Amino acid sequence: MKTAIHPEYHPVVFRDAATGTEFLTRSTATSENTVDWSDGNVYPLIVVDVTSDSHPFWTGAQRVMDTEGRVERFNRRYGRK
Template sequence: MKKNIHPDYHPVVFKDASTGSAFLTRSTVTVERTIEWPDGNTYPLVVVDVTNESHPFWTGAARVMDTAGRVEKFERKYGRRTR
């Protein structure tokens, strides 16, 4: 790799705003906020809206759309199409 052309890649803590769960990973993001991690070190802190801890798909809270009900509602409203 060429020297001095890549961004600084360093440890960063990402924290879910809704659940409060956090994880330590590496990133090139730069922020002013910091947090003390259980290992005793201080790392930059990035607060995010959604992680796998709060996303409906990963938590099992995803809604299943009732497509049959939608078709029936459409047919009641506009009538059944005939050929």
């Protein structure tokens, strides 16, 4: 791997804008906003719109597509050949 071409990889706190849930991970993203974490350190804070805590797929609020009804409607409209 070449040296001095990769961005700095450091701990960052991400906050879900919808739920307020925060989690500490590592990222190359930076921010001027900071947050005091429970371990006593100060980390950059990045606020994101959607995380697994608020995304409909992960929360179970996902819409279910009625694929059978769509196929039946297509067959009624255009007929089976």
